[in-house]
Amino acid sequence: MSVVRLEHLTKTFPGGTTAVDDLTLTIDDGEFLVLVGPSGCGKSTVLRMIAGLEAVSGGAVSIDDEDVTDWPPKLRDIAMVFQNYALYPHMTVQENMGFALKLRHMDKAEASEKVNDTAGLLGLSTLLDRKPAALSGGQRQRVAMGRALVRRPRVFLLDEPLSNLDAKLRVSMRAELSRLHQRYRITTVYVTHDQVEAMTLGDRIAVLDRGRLQQVGTPDELYREPANRFVAGFMGSPSMNFATVDLGGDAGRVTVRLAGREFEVPAALRRRPGLARYLGSAVVMGLRPAAFAPATSAEVAALRVVPLGVESLGDEKHVLFRPPRAIAAAGDEPGGEDIPVAVDEADDIELWTAKVSQQTAVSIGEPIGLSVDLREAYFFDPVGGEAIPLQRDIAATAIAA
Numbered sequence: 001m002s003v004v005r006l007e008h009l010t011k012t013f014p015g016g017t018t019a020v021d022d023l024t025l026t027i028d029d030g031e032f033l034v035l036v037g038p039s040g041c042g043k044s045t046v047l048r049m050i051a052g053l054e055a056v057s058g059g060a061v062s063i064d065d066e067d068v069t070d071w072p073p074k075l076r077d078i079a080m081v082f083q084n085y086a087l088y089p090h091m092t093v094q095e096n097m098g099f100a101l102k103l104r105h106m107d108k109a110e111a112s113e114k115v116n117d118t119a120g121l122l123g124l125s126t127l128l129d130r131k132p133a134a135l136s137g138g139q140r141q142r143v144a145m146g147r148a149l150v151r152r153p154r155v156f157l158l159d160e161p162l163s164n165l166d167a168k169l170r171v172s173m174r175a176e177l178s179r180l181h182q183r184y185r186i187t188t189v190y191v192t193h194d195q196v197e198a199m200t201l202g203d204r205i206a207v208l209d210r211g212r213l214q215q216v217g218t219p220d221e222l223y224r225e226p227a228n229r230f231v232a233g234f235m236g237s238p239s240m241n242f243a244t245v246d247l248g249g250d251a252g253r254v255t256v257r258l259a260g261r262e263f264e265v266p267a268a269l270r271r272r273p274g275l276a277r278y279l280g281s282a283v284v285m286g287l288r289p290a291a292f293a294p295a296t297s298a299e300v301a302a303l304r305v306v307p308l309g310v311e312s313l314g315d316e317k318h319v320l321f322r323p324p325r326a327i328a329a330a331g332d333e334p335g336g337e338d339i340p341v342a343v344d345e346a347d348d349i350e351l352w353t354a355k356v357s358q359q360t361a362v363s364i365g366e367p368i369g370l371s372v373d374l375r376e377a378y379f380f381d382p383v384g385g386e387a388i389p390l391q392r393d394i395a396a397t398a399i400a401a
């Protein structure tokens with residue numbers, strides 16, 4: 001059993017930067033938790049406080065219900081792997097991996113057996129006599145992980161361990177990490193700013209922004225039910241597209257206006273009931289790149305956009321275009337029954353992206369029609385950015401009330 005509990009964890013550096021702000025989070029026994037967030041959001045500082053490498057300014061860290069907040073690192077039984085895996089250059093792979101066991105005065109034969117077992121698992125058996133200089137980047141990273149795993153720590157902390165590797169190696173090391181975790185089930189906290197790594201590795205993902213926890217949940221929960229605009233924009237690649245739109249209609253019919261055209265929000269959209277209190281006012285709408293498709297000529301609900309960039313990724317294309325201006329169609333009167341849509345000027349700065357199939361004929365500067373699937377739309381409060389709740393949240397609130 002190794003449950004890691006962070007309670008109101010806070011870190012303010014002497015210069016006054018609050019890197020971690022009141023973080024409360026439990027990492028369950030055997031769980032693989034990924035901490036993600038943009039550069040500087042406090043991920044490494046959280047990890048360093050768990051390891052005991054950084055003193056906390058407030059709050060507590062406990063492991064298995066034991067408060068370890070003031071314990072020195074070596075008493076915590078935690079292993080940490082960094083981005084620059086810092087192997088001892090003068091030692092062989094065998095010696096590097098066995099070093100921690102030697103420090104613990106483990107019996108030589110037993111230590112050697114443990115090293116050999118772990119090396120076998122990591123595909124390092126034939127490299128045991130080499131020194132780090134004679135290894136590839138991926139092999140060195142595996143040795144670093146082997147060195148951490150060999151003593152079966154209670155908690156395994158990894159800080160962007162794959163970021164120095166090339167794309168192909170990263171994919172295979174991801175698979176390897178998953179396999180190792182399945183095998184040992186060591187409680188793991190993994191820091192990355194790469195949301196693909198987060199989605200593929202994490203049992204759960206915790207998203208940080210400016211030191212504050214935004215949401216914690218399974219990859220699927222974060223993707224499908226982001227708690228706020230920040231999480232929605234962070235999870236998913238390419239990112240979600242946002243526009244501020246005014247909501248029109250009544251309880252029976254909800255519409256948004258984009259590019260002078262009115263779109264009805266489908267009744268089937270689970271987020272729709274939460275929209276009722278925003279009727280007649282502005283909301284932020286989010287559309288993932290996959291919500292667009294090339295429009296067939298028969299479709300009415302199409303946007304005409306001028307591609308400003310086309311990225312061909314082999315099996316799909318990303319089309320970049322200026323966000324459709326949510327202008328009212330000619331004849332609409334502001335304040336009239338059909339509420340015209342306001343445009344947040346800031347939205348114009350970031351280009352939108354549509355994901356289309358490789359077969360779609362599209363080139364820069366040549367207008368194309370895109371259909372929009374509003375069943376895939378997300379809505380956020382225009383001020384606080386929190387997600388407008390799903391149907392079941394509303395039902396739960398109603399019951400609670």
Ligand SMILES: Nc1ncnc2c1ncn2[C@@H]1O[C@H](COP(=O)(O)OP(=O)(O)OP(=O)(O)O)[C@@H](O)[C@H]1O
Nearest residue numbers: 013015017019038039040041042043044045046193
């Ligand atoms: N020793 C320090 N003294 C002062 N400020 C620090 C110190 N270490 C980190 N910071 C600041 O704390 C904030 C969080 O840093 P941290 O390294 O935890 O972020 P991160 O999310 O891991 O970033 P990255 O993804 O770039 O590694 C940053 O604003 C950083 O500049």
